[in-house]
Amino acid sequence: MKDKNQMQLSQQNDQYDLIVVGAGLAGLTVALEVASHKKIAILAKRQLTEAATAWAQGGIVGVLDKKDSFESHIGDTLEAGAGIVSESTARYIAENSFNAIEWLVEQGVEFTTDPEGPLGLHLTREGGHTHRRIAHAADATGKAIHDALLAKVKNHPNIDLLEHWIALDLITNRHLVQKPNKDYKKSIQKDQCLGVYALDIKENKVKTLTADAVVLATGGVGKVYKYTTNPDTSTGDGIAMAWRAGCRVGNMEFMQFHPTCLYHPEERSFLITEALRGEGGQLKLPDGTRFMADHDERMELAPRDIVARAIDFEIKKHGLEYVLLDATHLGADFLKEHFPTIYAKCLSVGIDITKQAIPVVPAAHYTCGGVVTDLNGQTDLPHLYSVGEATCTGLHGANRLASNSLLECVVIGKSTAKKILEEHQSSIPLVKQWDDSQVEDADELVVISHNWDELRSLMWNYVGIVRTTRRLERALHRIEFLKTEVDEYYSNFKVNRDLIELRNLLDCAELIVRSALARKESRGLHYNRDYPDTFAVSYPTILTPVRKKDGIKVAEEA
Missing domain, CATH: 1.20.58.100 (Fumarate reductase/succinate dehydrogenase flavoprotein-like, C-terminal domain)
Structure with a gap:
């Protein structure tokens, strides 16, 4: 696109070994694994604490129990993904789940414990899983993980945290000076990622950041919908930038709607974790009738897409504004111990979940598609990587299995870091400065x-x-x-x-x-x-x- 925001020739820019766009679990994992060897900038367009990771309630998959198995986890992932999951990806993620949980514990994450549980951890179960394999920190797992990793990152001398910075676009060979000398021509490939143009929001100035490698860890695109459980940061920045830079994008039609978002005028984005249904919470119509048996034999433990469509069907069929999630039969002590965040939030808006059912509606929750990458986070553009919800690794297929997402962030984040440490650019050519004069x-x-x-x-x-x-x-x-x-x-x-x-x-x-x-x-x-109808055989889009x-x-x- 031709516009008046043209680039001027200049050598003035900030140069790093690695730029990570996004400060959630995926990006922080890469940064922590690389920081001992490289100078890193992490861009966060709002406060560091506002990443989607911190909003994750349920937990992270870990094949830890001797009664569980990799094959079982892989099977559950394939089943949830409705026929277009990459089995090799699912296997890689499952087989690295133990190491991922262990790594998080080493970083200081305080999971809910159980002296008799594997690694001393309490494991819960969620929809689509055939075993208890979800490590969690009560019902605020994402926040516990994010807080622990942020503490590590803030204290690392090789990491610059650029808070209130938003990336505009990737710098590629299209942004080189028009006539680079012969040495530059020999040192660069046909096309590659050379950095990002980013807006320093507080200074209201676009700056040029160059780097040997860029990692997109910007999360999903839930804010494209009117109702979503996502934070305001989920605007698909990485997916859009990668697309504009020439990268393939996959499976974007598969937008996951969380079945149970709190229905209340004061809280429009608070999700009720799937673990509440995993522990026995029941979906009911306002008159107290349970309805999930009419939609799936697994009832409340069916995968999210089935539960979300069932709720949507019942709401439209009966002309309702919401349905109810009833967990009162689980007991007050159990609910307060295992779901303290939900208990406190609901109580703050006048709902006592130990005595009352929770009004819920579906809401856009997770982007199962994204930038196409391999298991090392590599995109189609050399020196550009993508990790986390912004990607399409083949793990989620047509529907994400609960709690696989945090696991993918860690496993692929670590493999991406390893790949970055193995490669580097020989030199950063002269690129154009952003000029809005x-x-x-x-x-x-x-x-x-x-x-x-x-x-x-x-x-x-x-x-x-x-x-x-x-x-x-x-x-x-x-x-x-x-x-x-x-x-x-x-x-x-x-x-x-x-x-x-x-x-x-x-x-x-x-x-x-x-x-x-x-x-x-x-x-x-x-x-x-x-x-x-569903085809007998299908493929990713x-x-x-x-x-x-x-x-x-x-x-x-x-």
């Missing part, structure tokens, strides 16, 4: 807020739990119009965080819709009323970008 301050910010609201509403209404081809086509048409409007705005005005995030959300929304249109069946998290004069286009859909 020819653009103006935004005249009316209402354009951004209005388009943001419109996008999230149309995605919720047209590209939600249940889809139709006509709805998807309408959504795509409107997204294309909004993209044109935002691109024009981006070209003429100085950037800010809201504009950057909206631009990324629109790119990701288009990827979700195009992926959904490409799948002529219903599978896992993707349900299309026009194609309700891979979108490949091609650069044209008027922007990035889809080259192929497979």
Whole structure:
């Protein structure tokens, strides 16, 4: 895209060995494993504590019990993933789960203990799992993990924490000076990642950060939907940047909706962990009737997509605003001990879960697709890696198995770090500085807020739990119009965080819709009323970008 935000030639930039975009579990794992050998910058676009990791309640998978097995965990992952999980990826993740839990314990994570449990840990069970294999820290596992790793990172001399910085785009060979000398030409590949352009939000200035390698650990894209359990950081930044830089993106039609988000006007993003159902919580209609037996023989322990669609069905069938999750029969002492966060949060809005059922609705929760990578986090672009929810490693397939995500962050994070330590760039060529001297301050910010609201509403209404081809086509048409409007705005005005995030959300929304249109069946998290059947054999949806004069286009859909 040609715009007035052109680059000027300059050698002034901040150079690192590694730039990690995102400060969640995946990014922190890479940073901690690399920091003894390299100088690192970690970019966090809000406060360091606002990563999605800290919001994870349930836990992390660990095949620790002698009664459990790798094969059982792999089987559960394959079953949940509805036929398009990479078995080799699932095996790699499962076989490294013990080491991942052990590594987290070494970092100071304080899991809930059980003197008789493996590694002295208490293990719980969640939907889709055939064994108790979820290590947890009460019902705030993500926060316990994130706090422990952040403490390590903050005290490491080789790590710069750039809080309130947001990446705009990746620096690639397209951003080199126009006529590099012969030595530069010999030292660079056809295309590679050389760093990021990033906005220092507090200074309101875009800066050039170059590095031997860049890791995208930006999380998912839940904020593209009106209702989500995700934090405000989940705007698909890494997925959009990688796509614009020429990387393939996979399985974006598989957006996981968490079945049980607290329904309350004061708390619109608080999820009720799946572990509550794993321990015996029951889903009921307002009149007290249980309904999951009508949808799946596993009832409340069915995978999330089935439970979410069941709740959506019952809400629409009976004209309800919510259903109830009843755990009162588990006993007050048990609930207060194992689910203190949920107990306290619900109590703060007038719901005593020891005496009352919890009103719940589904909400967008996890992005099962993302940037296509191998098991070392390597993307299609040399020196660019991606880890965590921003990626498509093949682990989640058409539906993520509960608590596999935190495990993937650690296992792939560690393998990515190992790969980065084995490789380095011979030199960083001269790149162009960001120059916004020819653009103006935004005249009316209402354009951004209005388009943001419109996008999230149309995605919720047209590209939600249940889809139709006509709805998807309408959504795509409107997204294309909004993209044109935002691109024009981006070209003429100085950037800010809201504009950057909206631009990324629109790119990701288009990827979700195009992926959904490409799948002529219903599978896992993707349900299309026009194609309700499931093929006997199916494959991942891979979108490949091609650069044209008027922007990035889809080259192929497979």
